[in-house]
Amino acid sequence: MSATIMQALDTTIVNVALPQMQGNLGTTADQISWVLTSYLVASAIFMPLTGYLTDLLGRRRYLLYSIAGFVLASMLCGVAQNLAQIVLFRLLQGVFGAALVPLSQAIMADTFPLAERGRAMAIWGMGVMIGPIGGPTLGGWLTDVLDWRWTFYINVPVGLISLWLARQVPDTPRRQRDMDWLGLLLLTLGIGGLQFVLDRGNTEDWFSSQAIVAATFASVIGMAGFGLRGLLSRQKPLFDLHIFRDGNFAASSFVITALGLAMYGAMVIQPIMLEGLFHYPTLSTGLVMAPRGIASMISMMMIGRLVSKVDVRYLIGTGILIGACGTWVCTHYTLETSTAWFIWPVLLQGFGLGMIWVPLSTLALSTLPAALTAEAAGLFSLLRTIGSSVGIAVITTFYTRDTQAAWNHLVGYFNINNPALWSYLNLSGRTVLDETSASMLASELDRQAHMVAIVDVYWLITFSFLLMLPLVLMLRQRKGVVHKVEIVAD
Numbered sequence: 001m002s003a004t005i006m007q008a009l010d011t012t013i014v015n016v017a018l019p020q021m022q023g024n025l026g027t028t029a030d031q032i033s034w035v036l037t038s039y040l041v042a043s044a045i046f047m048p049l050t051g052y053l054t055d056l057l058g059r060r061r062y063l064l065y066s067i068a069g070f071v072l073a074s075m076l077c078g079v080a081q082n083l084a085q086i087v088l089f090r091l092l093q094g095v096f097g098a099a100l101v102p103l104s105q106a107i108m109a110d111t112f113p114l115a116e117r118g119r120a121m122a123i124w125g126m127g128v129m130i131g132p133i134g135g136p137t138l139g140g141w142l143t144d145v146l147d148w149r150w151t152f153y154i155n156v157p158v159g160l161i162s163l164w165l166a167r168q169v170p171d172t173p174r175r176q177r178d179m180d181w182l183g184l185l186l187l188t189l190g191i192g193g194l195q196f197v198l199d200r201g202n203t204e205d206w207f208s209s210q211a212i213v214a215a216t217f218a219s220v221i222g223m224a225g226f227g228l229r230g231l232l233s234r235q236k237p238l239f240d241l242h243i244f245r246d247g248n249f250a251a252s253s254f255v256i257t258a259l260g261l262a263m264y265g266a267m268v269i270q271p272i273m274l275e276g277l278f279h280y281p282t283l284s285t286g287l288v289m290a291p292r293g294i295a296s297m298i299s300m301m302m303i304g305r306l307v308s309k310v311d312v313r314y315l316i317g318t319g320i321l322i323g324a325c326g327t328w329v330c331t332h333y334t335l336e337t338s339t340a341w342f343i344w345p346v347l348l349q350g351f352g353l354g355m356i357w358v359p360l361s362t363l364a365l366s367t368l369p370a371a372l373t374a375e376a377a378g379l380f381s382l383l384r385t386i387g388s389s390v391g392i393a394v395i396t397t398f399y400t401r402d403t404q405a406a407w408n409h410l411v412g413y414f415n416i417n418n419p420a421l422w423s424y425l426n427l428s429g430r431t432v433l434d435e436t437s438a439s440m441l442a443s444e445l446d447r448q449a450h451m452v453a454i455v456d457v458y459w460l461i462t463f464s465f466l467l468m469l470p471l472v473l474m475l476r477q478r479k480g481v482v483h484k485v486e487i488v489a490d
Contacts, residue, residue: 042094190222260387319355
């Protein structure tokens with residue numbers, strides 16, 4: 001759990017420091033985004049290698065190497081002097097951090113008997129929630145009081161504690177496995193191309209750009225080639241795609257991928273709204289967002305006691321409905337909404353997500369053979385990463401385009417013959433002939449258009465929650481002892 005805390009904290013703490021990093025390193029807004037995407041690309045590529053490297057090195061040694069490498073890469077990010085250096089060091093962070101979450105899940109799945117696994121997953125989940133709770137707040141405080149570099153240096157003490165604790169992790173036998181270099185190349189091409197499309201698509205106007213078209217083509221070729229090779233090759237593939245024959249793992253993978261839009265969409269749009277429209281300071285934004293993680297932690301504590309007693313489909317379905325209610329409340333936001341109304345819907349969202357995460361993570365690995373848990377956990381985390389990237393891309397694209405559409409619609413009411421326009425200006429003692437009226441109306445038009453788009457985004461997130469409900473029907477409650485699932489590899 002300590003290693004996962006470090007990784008989760010780093011995922012959220014850097015975001016709030018990006019504006020200061022941009023000014024300090026002399027980059028544009030587009031360029032500084034590579035600080036985030038470089039980590040995601042490296043992490044997504046190396047995540048499926050968890051099973052292979054666990055066999056090659058042994059679980060404890062691989063965990064120790066991952067923690068030590070992550071700490072070293074964090075220190076290097078802190079001393080970076082330009083964009084090229086920090087992107088390179090963030091790539092290293094992604095390489096070493098990719099295995100921290102799947103290794104933690106695999107260790108717990110093998111260490112705890114099934115009857116206690118749900119409670120263990122809940123305790124571990126509470127550690128994961130420290131990132132969303134403390135990351136934005138701590139990042140805002142460190143950036144304001146010290147410097148953006150301390151958002152990386154903070155990993156050093158946490159990492160050293162994790163390194164000391166990880167020595168107690170039970171090791172696994174080392175087994176020789178051939179490296180599927182062609183499979184790794186295809187996977188790199190597929191994920192790298194997908195991440196480029198998601199990261200640059202909105203800026204490049206999607207498929208009107210030749211670069212986006214080329215990256216999409218490369219991603220499709222890479223993903224298709226990797227999938228076919230994994231299913232048809234007679235050599236040992238990079239990871240065994242036959243693992244999807246397990247119904248619970250396959251269904252859980254679909255749900256966790258779909259959860260990306262609902263989970264990360266709300267986390268993306270809320271800072272945009274609070275800082276852009278309501279002019280909240282960075283630290284205040286972090287404090288408003290922190291209750292989401294607190295509520296998730298509380299629900300995980302409760303679910304940890306229920307997951308072995310109640311059909312997990314009921315728990316997941318209830319969590320989806322609670323999360324949907326939390327985002328539905330947000331569809332009633334206006335420019336006069338108070339802080340309290342920003343906080344309590346976040347509590348509902350967080351509580352619902354906690355109810356989904358614990359039983360879903362438990363069920364995904366519950367019917368798999370022990371030899372495949374590390375590999376399955378890596379693949380499960382990969383799909384969660386891809387789902388979050390797709391969710392962020394969908395939300396940002398929808399928000400940008402809907403803002404423009406709302407602006408085009410609202411501007412039609414800004415004409416001299418509209419009596420509502422005269423009434424609005426009279427409230428501030430102005431007329432349409434005043435010199436300041438045009439700039440004031442333009443500013444208000446921009447604010448209203450953004451608010452309309454944000455409300456529409458929350459409607460989209462609400463529907464994305466509800467669309468997950470049919471996927472829950474694909475899950476099967478495990479009964480009795482663990483059923484062995486035959487995974488046949490050519």
